[in-house]
Amino acid sequence: MLSTLIYGLTIGGILYIISIGLSLTFGSMRIVNFAHGMIYTTGAYILIAVLPLIQGNFFEGMLIAILVVIPISFIIEKFIIRRLYGESIDYAIIATYAVLLIGVDLVKWIWGTSPIPLSDPVGKGITFLSIEIPVYRLMIILVSISICAGLWIFFKKTIVGKIVIAGLQDREAVRSLGISVDKYFSIVFVLGSCLAALGGVLYAPITTVHPYMGFHILLISFAVVIVGGLGSLKGTTISAFALGMVMAITGRFWGPAAEAMVFAVMAVVLIIKPIEV
Amino acid sequence: MLLAVNCLDVHYGYAKALHDVTLHLLKGEVVCIAGRNGAGKTTLLKTIAGFLKPSKGSILFDQKPIHGFALEKISLMGIRYVFQDKRVFGELTVRENIELAAYPTKEKVSDSISRILNLYPRMSVLMDSKAKGLSGGQRQILLIGRALIGEPKLLLIDEPTEGLSAGIIEEILNVIMRMKGELSMLVVEQNLSVVSRMADRVYIMKEGSIFKEIVDRAVIEQSNALEGYL
Amino acid sequence: MREKHKEKDVTAKVRNSGALGVVVIALGFILFGSATSIYRTTDFIIFCIFVLGFDLLYGHMGRLSFGHMLFFGSGAYGAGLLVRYATPNPLAAILVGICGGALVGAILGPVVVRATGACFALINLAFNQVGYFLALVGFAKFTGGEDGLSLTFSKIPFLSIANPKVFFGFTLFCLCLTYYFLKRVTASPYGILLRTIKENETRAQFIGYNTYRYKWITYVLSSSISAFAGALATVNYGYVNPSFIDPTRNVEVIFAALIGGAGNLYGAILGGVSYMVISNYLARYIPRWEMFLGLALLVLVFKFREGIWGNILSVWKSRTQTGA
Numbered sequence: 040m041l042s043t044l045i046y047g048l049t050i051g052g053i054l055y056i057i058s059i060g061l062s063l064t065f066g067s068m069r070i071v072n073f074a075h076g077m078i079y080t081t082g083a084y085i086l087i088a089v090l091p092l093i094q095g096n097f098f099e100g101m102l103i104a105i106l107v108v109i110p111i112s113f114i115i116e117k118f119i120i121r122r123l124y125g126e127s128i129d130y131a132i133i134a135t136y137a138v139l140l141i142g143v144d145l146v147k148w149i150w151g152t153s154p155i156p157l158s159d160p161v162g163k164g165i166t167f168l169s170i171e172i173p174v175y176r177l178m179i180i181l182v183s184i185s186i187c188a189g190l191w192i193f194f195k196k197t198i199v200g201k202i203v204i205a206g207l208q209d210r211e212a213v214r215s216l217g218i219s220v221d222k223y224f225s226i227v228f229v230l231g232s233c234l235a236a237l238g239g240v241l242y243a244p245i246t247t248v249h250p251y252m253g254f255h256i257l258l259i260s261f262a263v264v265i266v267g268g269l270g271s272l273k274g275t276t277i278s279a280f281a282l283g284m285v286m287a288i289t290g291r292f293w294g295p296a297a298e299a300m301v302f303a304v305m306a307v308v309l310i311i312k313p314i315e316v
Numbered sequence: 317m318l319l320a321v322n323c324l325d326v327h328y329g330y331a332k333a334l335h336d337v338t339l340h341l342l343k344g345e346v347v348c349i350a351g352r353n354g355a356g357k358t359t360l361l362k363t364i365a366g367f368l369k370p371s372k373g374s375i376l377f378d379q380k381p382i383h384g385f386a387l388e389k390i391s392l393m394g395i396r397y398v399f400q401d402k403r404v405f406g407e408l409t410v411r412e413n414i415e416l417a418a419y420p421t422k423e424k425v426s427d428s429i430s431r432i433l434n435l436y437p438r439m440s441v442l443m444d445s446k447a448k449g450l451s452g453g454q455r456q457i458l459l460i461g462r463a464l465i466g467e468p469k470l471l472l473i474d475e476p477t478e479g480l481s482a483g484i485i486e487e488i489l490n491v492i493m494r495m496k497g498e499l500s501m502l503v504v505e506q507n508l509s510v511v512s513r514m515a516d517r518v519y520i521m522k523e524g525s526i527f528k529e530i531v532d533r534a535v536i537e538q539s540n541a542l543e544g545y546l
Numbered sequence: 547m548r549e550k551h552k553e554k555d556v557t558a559k560v561r562n563s564g565a566l567g568v569v570v571i572a573l574g575f576i577l578f579g580s581a582t583s584i585y586r587t588t589d590f591i592i593f594c595i596f597v598l599g600f601d602l603l604y605g606h607m608g609r610l611s612f613g614h615m616l617f618f619g620s621g622a623y624g625a626g627l628l629v630r631y632a633t634p635n636p637l638a639a640i641l642v643g644i645c646g647g648a649l650v651g652a653i654l655g656p657v658v659v660r661a662t663g664a665c666f667a668l669i670n671l672a673f674n675q676v677g678y679f680l681a682l683v684g685f686a687k688f689t690g691g692e693d694g695l696s697l698t699f700s701k702i703p704f705l706s707i708a709n710p711k712v713f714f715g716f717t718l719f720c721l722c723l724t725y726y727f728l729k730r731v732t733a734s735p736y737g738i739l740l741r742t743i744k745e746n747e748t749r750a751q752f753i754g755y756n757t758y759r760y761k762w763i764t765y766v767l768s769s770s771i772s773a774f775a776g777a778l779a780t781v782n783y784g785y786v787n788p789s790f791i792d793p794t795r796n797v798e799v800i801f802a803a804l805i806g807g808a809g810n811l812y813g814a815i816l817g818g819v820s821y822m823v824i825s826n827y828l829a830r831y832i833p834r835w836e837m838f839l840g841l842a843l844l845v846l847v848f849k850f851r852e853g854i855w856g857n858i859l860s861v862w863k864s865r866t867q868t869g870a
Contacts, residue, residue, distance in 0.1 A: 065664070069664075071664040071667070071668070119844070122848065128663040128664050129604075129610040129663070129667070130847050130851075131664075132610060132612065132664060132667050133610075133800060133804070133843060133846075133847050134843070134844055134847045134848070136612075136797065136843070137839075137840040137841070137843035137844045137847070138840065138844070139840075140797065140836050140837070140839060140840035140843070141836075141837050141840035141841060143836060144834055144835075144836035144837035144840065145837065147836075148834060148837075198415065198416070198419055201408060201412055201415070201416055202416060202419070204405075204407060204408065205405040205407075205408060205416055208405060208406065208407060209403060209405065211367065211387075212399060212403055212405065213416070214387045214388050214391075215365065215367075215387060215391055215396070215397050215399070216391060216416065216417050216419075216420060216462070217388050217389075217391035217392040217420040217421070217466075218388065218416075218419065218420050219388050251794070254794065258668075258671060258672060258675055261668045261671075261672075262672060265665060265668065265669075269665075295679065295683045295684075296679070296684070298675070298679070299675075299676045299679045299680075299684070302672040302673070302675060302676050303676075305669070305672060306657055306669075306672075306673075309657055309660070309661065309665075309669065310656075310657050
């Protein structure tokens with residue numbers, strides 16, 4: 040039971056890291072960003088590419104992956120996302136999906152289609168209550184909690200964070216104060232993308248790294264965002280960990296059904312509380 | 317002449333919302349725009365503020381054209397729009413609302429806060445409460461206080477007394493009257509007794525265009541007379 | 547003057563009855579089939595039926611579903627399961643396939659149809675993913691899992707399915723039937739209501755329509771037609787496997803609807819043919835096929851939104867206007 044709990048928190052933590060970026064873009068620009076999945080995939084693959092060059096230093100690999108992703112997400116934001124602003128949401132979905140498609144094919148081209156295994160960078164476990172818990176999973180939980188705290192400080196205490204919160208609520212009102220709110224949303228987009236890459240890097244050792252992994256995680260992240268309430272950061276946080284637990288618990292009884300269960304939860308939530316976008 | 321609007325046409329898609337609107341505002345004036353619902357008053361104000369782009373015509377501010385400019389730019393040039401519906405940033409505190417408004421200007425937050433407290437001393441106890449907890453009248457005052465940050469030249473106020481009780485309306489009216497003279501204001505207002513007391517001039521709008529301009533103070537002071545024009 | 551009006555009336559009537567369209571479509575495909583290959587063209591036709599079903603929801607009612615392969619797959623598996631476990635009659639299989647799609651649409655409809663925009667697209671995708679999981683793993687005992695089911699069909703009098711020419715004619719007939727049906731539906735007051743819902747649903751509600759019910763009906767119609775295509779595909783290939791319900795293939799039908807011109811029956815068919823032509827012929831020469839598709843999609847979204855048919859229409863409109 041304890042290992043399931045830890046696993047649930049681990050998945051929850053990763054879902055949180057990935058979904059926050061999605062929730063921000065969704066809440067701020069009302070754009071569904073499929074390209075987020077591409078950035079996630081890129082993070083994992085850059086890590087894999089770079090590891091042999093830096094003697095397997097996982098931490099450095101993580102930093103490099105994030106750094107590489109910054110200009111990529113900047114370009115996506117500038118040439119695609121910005122043009123979709125205010126357009127019908129269907130076009131945003133299709134366009135960002137196209138970016139994901141291009142990205143997936145690029146990955147297939149460079150690295151091939153077969154999954155690439157990556158080993159647990161820590162490899163050790165600690166025994167607690169006579170159960171072996173991998174240290175790596177605890178680290179992921181710690182990282183996600185730190186990010187949660189960091190974001191909380193950012194949004195509650197810094198002026199940029201407050202502009203974003205106000206902008207999420209009422210974009211026009213922020214603009215009417217003379218603040219070019221879109222510039223801040225772009226910063227938020229890049230920030231969210233960095234988190235997606237981080238999520239990809241962290242998840243890579245405990246899942247399969249393959250070209251379609253972004254597509255995979257995207258659906259679950261969207262479920263997290265929808266269940267948590269669109270544009271609600273607090274909601275996303277809670278639902279990320281909750282759905283992580285759902286996945287872990289379901290996985291314990293019937294492995295492959297874990298993801299399907301997440302969607303079942305999403306469907307139930309939508310029946311009880313239907314939403315408009 | 318602070319503001320000159322000439323032959324303004326504004327479309328929502330294919331529908332024409334404003335038709336050939338011409339008005340002007342001199343420095344220091346308080347001009348009211350009155351009219352029934354759907355006459356286009358908010359559309360006019362929003363177009364001047366930069367939310368909407370006119371399809372025809374011009375808007376000159378201090379003799380410089382501003383039509384088609386971005387909303388943010390117009391705000392920084394000194395024209396501030398005060399929203400209808402008392403929309404404040406509910407999740408932020410009153411203090412944070414003011415901080416946000418002061419951010420793009422050069423004004424110090426402490427100065428902005430003192431200005432609001434001058435207008436409405438009771439705001440001091442509300443400084444650290446979330447703005448969504450404020451009453452309608454308090455929100456309106458916060459909105460006006462926010463709009464005054466950075467010392468704008470022109471305020472565009474959209475239905476400031478809507479939905480407020482008589483006592484609160486009196487307070488809002490006092491606040492506006494105290495700003496009179498230093499500041500020019502274009503106010504959309506449906507409450508004719510309020511119009512009678514604050515306006516130097518009145519424009520009546522009907523179905524997207526200016527129906528009549530009333531300059532005679534004697535007529536303005538009689539809200540019954542104004543009613544007749546609607 | 548009056549004669550011109552009479553002329554316009556007649557041509558409008560002919561256009562609206564759908565008869566002209568049926569003739570054009572039938573002739574078009576027969577020509578295409580004889581010029582290229584009957585096998586290929588049958589594929590094209592089946593895909594066009596799918597696009598028609600999808601576009602009813604997307605182009606006419608304005609709701610983008612990112613999971614329509616679920617219905618294609620429901621029809622495909624419905625047909626397949628019937629043939630494997632009950633009767634090998636292909637016509638029955640097709641009918642059951644359609645019902646399968648209709649059933650899934652009817653059950654999911656109440657949940658899905660309440661959402662709009664992004665949520666609508668994503669919820670459909672989520673259900674597609676669940677369906678894929680069920681076909682691949684969940685019900686693998688019945689569906690054959692990854693390998694799927696290979697099927698043999700019985701012979702029916704008058705309709706020798708095994709004969710490619712006969713089957714080509716049969717599917718063409720199905721396409722014309724679908725086209726005709728949709729033409730009547732979209733030209734009817736119901737069709738106008740659909741467009742109203744697309745433009746401004748609140749308005750439609752204010753006028754007094756229970757838009758929820760109509761959205762549900764449209765959803766079921768769309769799912770049924772998509773399932774029809776899926777069932778035909780199963781009969782055509784003689785097997786069914788998870789690729790018939792694969793969520794990553796949704797981009798195919800979306801691309802087709804966009805490139806043809808959404809919201810228009812001719813556009814849907816043109817789009818279906820275009821996508822099939824590109825994927826069958828062009829894919830041979832372009833190795834990075836998915837990247838090409840992605841780039842093409844971007845071009846479509848940013849520069850070419852009305853699609854082929856939409857552009858033809860606007861060129862025609864400006865011509866006739868300048869003429870007058």
